[in-house]
Amino acid sequence: MTQYILRRLLLMIPVAFLVSVIVFTLLRITPGDPVLVFAGEERDPAALEALRHEYGLDQPLPVQYVVWMEHALRGDLGRSLRTRQPVTQAILERLPKTLELGSAALLISISVALVVGTLAALRRNSPLDLIATGFTIAGVSLPNFYLGIILILVFALALRVFPPGGYADFATEPVDNLKRLVLPAITLATASLAINLRQVRSSLLDVLSQEYLRTARAKGLGERAVVLRHALKNGLIPVVTIFGLQIGALLDGAIITETIFFWPGVGRLAVDSIGGRDYPVVQAIVLMSALAFMVSTLAVDVLYAWLDPRISYRRQAG
């Protein structure tokens, strides 16, 4: 097992390197001379040249990359062009809010998918099953910004049940914090719920038709025990992989959801920074999201291998 994790970590290195090259390239092909942004009103060619030298922008690109990487590895991703705040600090300040929203959405998505998906598989072709299968296509087809707008219209503006957006600190106003969490969490959860629901239902249907369940019933086990102890246990293994893939989708969804609901997290920071041409912040968020996504994918694979003894750790990864 340890060996498996180590090998996977080693495989991650070249990919992480390529990821950093992509992020660096995107920063450098961006139109506009960054020196002009730093310099403000300064237009004296000699002064601009000095600035360019100071920031290392007169060096060849590979050298610039190495310098950038050196700083990045030490956790220094530069400063925001707009606020002069260190980028890492700006992101870390907003990270807990994004994590709160993300975990709430993941919780909704997984728990509803498990319950409804199981019931739909057990009562195949029942009205509940038809609604659930319809939702699996509708849920992934609904743009989250449109869903968010509908929820705001109905529940915040027309019915006034929840506030239309914004953030309250959990430490000082816990009730307000949770009230403001409901609509964005549902918005963020919907697409991933549709995917998870489909997976839970289809892998459970797969397992339910297998021989060993007939054996379990034949030896006199109640239906409840058959489903809970035998079917779910095996049926949910493939579901774990799908849950893992949701992390990336949630990061994507958070960008839009936070923007609509004025949720001051990393996603909103990304959108604001794109609008304000604050490229160091954008690049840092992209880099950190990619790394977080890679690590979570690895974690899911490890979990998967641990859950399913049929998977050998020694098998060569494709």
Next chain:
Amino acid sequence: MRQFARRNPRILVGGAVIALLLLVAIAAPFVAPYDPKLVDVTNALLPPSPAHPLGTDDLGRDVLSRVIWGSRISLSVGLIAVGIGFFVGVSLGLLAGYIGGLFDLLAMRAIDALLAFPALLLAISITAALGPQIQNAMIAIGVVAVPAYTRLTRGQVLSLREREFVLAARTIGATPLRVVVRHIFPNATNALVVQATLGIAAAILAEAALSFLGLGAQPPEPSWGQDINYNARYLSNLKWWMSVGPGTAIFLAVFSFNFLGDALRDALDPRLRRAA
């Protein structure tokens, strides 16, 4: 063909709806009741009525006409972006699978790197780097789509490369290009067609998101995502129709392609038929 359609009514329904959407997009100048960019402030912010079935926006522009014209952007971005992803992805997959060796190793690590990014975030940063224009959004969405086609094609090539009919083709002296294009690729098309159909749905959704964030089509061009963003400022006055028109259009278009892709998968991919 007719029998195929009868056995798969979902394909027929999905295909018909998509054909209708395409028709509306092509015939936009004839079906749209008004000029989508025509400003008419005396008729601003009107709720839906017989004269304006989806109402008007703050500049008095007809929402229905903007939705109809907006379908041109959404559908063409969907088709072209998937075209880019398909062409680049399939070529890369065929080459990587058939040549193997170092080329395969390097190509697949590059694909892994692309997959390491959350898809929308990558599309956003590529578009932001190239400049906020609809053409750049198209390229970005296409690039993001490449890995799925590469992996699918490569997997098929690897599993077919040593099969008898491929060996037979090679034995009678077919060139590698011919083997790949004439013998291996046709066997991968079913899975690719499914992926491409679902891919168009994803691409339309991505374009809408990019436009919503101001990185796609620029005003005053009618575009579903951008119009939702523009009109969202009137939500607090409960002027819902301006957002509901384009929002429902996105949902309908994406749903149709997902629905068709799903039906195609059940019909074309026998491995998945059981679980459906």
